[in-house]
Amino acid sequence: MERKTKINAEDGKQELMITREFDLPLELLFKAYEDAEIVEQWMGTKVLKLENKKHGSYRFETTDPKGNKYGFNGVIHEFTPNHKITRTFEFENTPFGVQLEVLEFEQLTDDTSKLTIHTIFESVEQRDQMLKMPFAQGINMAHNRLQEIVNKLK
Amino acid sequence: MNLRRDVFQAIADPTRRAILLLVASQSLTAGAIAANFDTARPTVSKHLQILTECELLEQEYNGREVYYHVNPKKMKELADFIEAFRKLWDDRFNKLENVMKKYKSKK
Numbered sequence A: 001m002e003r004k005t006k007i008n009a010e011d012g013k014q015e016l017m018i019t020r021e022f023d024l025p026l027e028l029l030f031k032a033y034e035d036a037e038i039v040e041q042w043m044g045t046k047v048l049k050l051e052n053k054k055h056g057s058y059r060f061e062t063t064d065p066k067g068n069k070y071g072f073n074g075v076i077h078e079f080t081p082n083h084k085i086t087r088t089f090e091f092e093n094t095p096f097g098v099q100l101e102v103l104e105f106e107q108l109t110d111d112t113s114k115l116t117i118h119t120i121f122e123s124v125e126q127r128d129q130m131l132k133m134p135f136a137q138g139i140n141m142a143h144n145r146l147q148e149i150v151n152k153l154k
Numbered sequence B: 001m002n003l004r005r006d007v008f009q010a011i012a013d014p015t016r017r018a019i020l021l022l023v024a025s026q027s028l029t030a031g032a033i034a035a036n037f038d039t040a041r042p043t044v045s046k047h048l049q050i051l052t053e054c055e056l057l058e059q060e061y062n063g064r065e066v067y068y069h070v071n072p073k074k075m076k077e078l079a080d081f082i083e084a085f086r087k088l089w090d091d092r093f094n095k096l097e098n099v100m101k102k103y104k105s106k107k
Helices: A026-034 A036-043 A124-153 B007-011 B014-023 B030-034 B041-053 B072-078 B081-106
Strands: A005-008 A015-022 A046-050 A057-063 A069-080 A084-091 A098-107 A113-120 B057-062 B065-070
Touching: A005 B081, A015 A124, A015 B081, A026 A036, A026 A098, A026 A113, A026 B081, A036 A046, A036 B081, A124 B081, B007 B014, B007 B041, B007 B072, B014 B030, B014 B041, B014 B057, B014 B065, B030 B041, B030 B065, B041 B057, B041 B065, B065 B072
Parallel strands: none
Antiparallel strands: A005 A015, A015 A113, A046 A057, A057 A069, A069 A084, A084 A098, A098 A113, B057 B065
8 A cells, every 4th residue: 555644753853744645625634624523533533622713622532442531632723724723732641741733734636635744742752652652552462462372372 | 445454453463473473483384384273274374364465474485385484574664663653644544535535425
């Protein structure tokens, strides 16, 4: 599969750049971020609140298969339809701190568009921890099952 | 929707991890690999197919026998934490794209 999503995380910097080109018109791409019901579908999260305006706020909640709940929230600083969203992001009860996110939406052609997410962390350490999270989860999952595998092999 | 095979999906399964451990040190035939498991032979074949599709395993023909060995380049991806992060976002954005394509056709 073609690598459409790019991550740029330079060593020693407390920022992160995510870029992605979509086979979608700009308006549809923006709508995926604007409409609470649609956000729920692709993020796999519950949208408890989503106020798309300056000084508005949002709160999402995800439940894992074990029933644990994880909350995410932030405040919206700029909301310019089909162009830009500036907001903060906080993963509740984690040591990741609060991040500043600048989302820019661009039209490429009538049917394609591009999203750039620029995330600024409080520190380099926090950024690196966040980057390692999906990896750590994958490894933990594997480790938990390792004993089981070894036993089967005996 | 076509199935996406990637290295992280591959290691999510305990049997597939065990297969990788087995062939890490030597090339083995499907039969020799299956002999290490209680699971049915077709199940092991399916796992080998998935591991080959996501390029963690490579096939090598020696006469009539097919030997499997690990692909070191792809195994390195497992150690690359940024790739895991990228994959997470790529999956999320693929979902967004699919959701919006359906949304468009509904209108």
